[in-house]
Amino acid sequence: METIGVTVLTISGITGLLALLLSIANKTIANYGEKKIVINKSKELTVEGGDTLLSALIEQKIFIPSACGGKGSCGYCKVTVTEGGGEILATELGYVTPKEREEGVRLSCQCKVRNDMQIQIPEELFSVKQYDYHVEFIKDVTPTIKHLRLGLPEAEEITFKAGQYVQILAPKYKGSDEEVYRAYSIASSPVDTKAVELYIGYVKEGKATTYVHNFLKPSMKLTVVGPYGDFFYQDNDREMVMVAIGTGMAPIMSILKYMRSNKIDRKVTFFFGARTSEDLFEMDTLAELEKDMPNFKLVACLSRPSEKDNWTGEVGRVTDMLEKYLTNASNSEAYLCGSPVMIDSVIPILGAKGMPEEHIYYDKFE
Amino acid sequence: MIEIHPLVIFFASIFTNNMILSNFLGMCSFIAVSSEIKTSLSLGQAVTFVLATTSVLNYIVYYTILVPLGLEYLRFIVFIIVIAAFVQLVEMIIERYFESLYYSLGIFLPLITVNCAILGVSLFMIIREYNLIQSFAFGVGSGLGWTLAIVAMAGIRKKIMGAKIPKGLEGAGITLIITGIMALAFLGFSGIVQIQ
Incomplete structure (x- = not known):
């Protein structure tokens, strides 16, 4: 009986001591403290260090476009970091051209906030907002494409240019254990500021498309971030x-x-x-x-x-x-x-x- | 147990009793990370650091806690916990101060936890009844030996990059064959000293 007690106590003691050591390390080494991010030399933010730049900015309601949801596989979330970004990482090299690299372009989903930073982003990203839409209707237009109409609450409206896109947030559901953002072009007219319409094709094993095709029902809520994109109607006579x-x-x-x-x-x-x-x-x-x-x-x-x-x-x-x-x-x-x-x-x-x-x-x- | 000078153990564990080439321990990351000299060297340093520290820590834990309490049979679990905690600590340090190294090591950094070379060193030093200094020399030496082997391998793999290798042997296949030939070469050192 005594040996059992000694055994349990010894193992618990050693484990406890190591756990204590590790939690101290977590509080000191892995704790980056508060960092300042200055955007376009004008806007100053204070964020919790240690996170990726992308999620730090999203937390501050600045929505950098990202189609893959921060996995470093789409290359959309480029941000110019002029100070405090550290060395470019191997995971970014495939998406950043040598010329961009010289200018300090980084993928914000890979670059972590470890120091005070100076970054440059296009001004129009400040007009990107997060909207809580509800599904007005969802119907099949072909066996694999759904047509969605999303309505905004009374007081809100969205301004975008014809041709731009938004990102929808597909929540966790049975079969997908992470939230993902995916980009879809707006099909409705910008004149209609109270709603957006989307056509979403089914992609086999696609997390967002599976959610839209199998789980999304009328009157459910859907989080949308946007508008994004430099593809839009050009005003001229051609x-x-x-x-x-x-x-x-x-x-x-x-x-x-x-x-x-x-x-x-x-x-x-x-x-x-x-x-x-x-x-x-x-x-x-x-x-x-x-x-x-x-x-x-x-x-x-x-x-x-x-x-x-x-x-x-x-x-x-x-x-x-x-x-x-x-x-x-x-x-x-x-x-x-x-x-x-x-x-x-x-x-x-x-x-x-x-x-x-x-x-x-x-x-x-x- | 004859008294062996720690320096003898140190050199022996680099050359005659190399962890990879004569004991075949720690092969997984040896094969997987040896494609680039820089990364191999970094992983080698991490392994050396973990080996040197855990051999001392485990020695102290074993002889001051487990032996007096008659709990020697707990050594596997205790050694593994100590190693795991230590690797966790090293990971935090590398993530903070050597970011690009952190990304290039990827999954192999946490996998040091179960690198058999590391548990192997802790167990050998108990079985061979080394004292503290000998254990430390053994830990550092084994780490350096492991680094030597992986860096040499990375160098060879870089050299054969342009070589025509039969399709079925590309990558891991040829690496294993080279490992065998390297082990034969290192066999030449054996017999110079005996440390067990």
Whole structure:
């Protein structure tokens, strides 16, 4: 009996002593104290040290864009750190170009706050806010794409430019044990400040898309942060060429609706590509827009129409349609939205048709 | 037990009784981290530090607490707790003061906890009945020996980077073969001294 007592006491004593030592270390070595972050040499914040710069800024209601949720895999959360950032880490090198590196660009999700810091962020990020939306409706527009309309509470409104995107926060649910932020383009018009509409395609094992497709129900709350992005409607008189595949149609829809409500009568051709007719969505709305805007022309094309589609329209990829319909594009501008592969193959075609590179705007969905 | 000079133990544990090359302990991080000289050297330093300190700590714990209380049979659990706590401490220090090292070591830093070379040193010093100074020399020597082996391996792997290696042997395969050849070379040192 006595040996048991001695054994237990010895082990507890040693463990307890080590635990004490470690908690002291945690309070001293792992405790970074309060640090100051000065943004754009004007705004000063005091934050708890030791966290990543991204989460420290989010805590202070400054929302740096991040599509992967701080895992260092999207490269969106770039911030210029002019002082106090320490050495760039191996995990960031893949996303920061040598030129950016010289300027002090860091991924804010990797860079930790260990010293007082001086950072530079684009001014428009200050207008990014967090909104508590509720789901007004959620419905299927194709078997894999959901159409969501999110409404704001009475007193709030959102201002954004047609073409920009927001991030939704998918909470923890059965099967996903972490909160994730994912980016989706706004499909509704900026004129409508009380709501945003999104098209969300299902991605196999995607944490946010699974949440939206399987768990999100009408009248549930959804946290949205935004708006973000430098892809938006440019105000000028050039002819417009728009190209989108799949859910890439969302920001184009927003731009078209914005043009309709502001009676902008520019010549627009929209090339909308899909695999089968099942994947073409919101064709009624697009037809309506076509009716209301005499200078707007829709070219829908299917790359693999099946027998039962009875498709009489264009067959081929959007690149084929551009070759076919576009002649001289030297005085046009383009808005491209969809997969990186599509965008990378469209840009050279536009260039060959005479479109200057600086008039090509695009948003790659990854 | 014949009295061996601590310096003999120190050198023996680097060359003749190298932890990796003659005892084959601590192989996992040896194989995985040996792709770059700089990282290998850093991990080697961390291992040396942990070895030197835990051998002394475990010696003190064993002879002042466990032996007087007749609790020698608890040595595995006690040694492991001491090593784990110590690695945790080292991790905190590295995260704070050597950030890029912290990221390049990644998972292998906490894995020092279960690096068999480290528990091996603590157990050998008990079995071989070393005294405190001998144990310390043994700990430091083993750490340096481990560092020597991993840095040498990283150097060799850097040299063979451009070499044509049969597809199936790339990475871990060729590393294991090289380890074998290195072990043969180190076998040449054996017989110079006996420390057990």
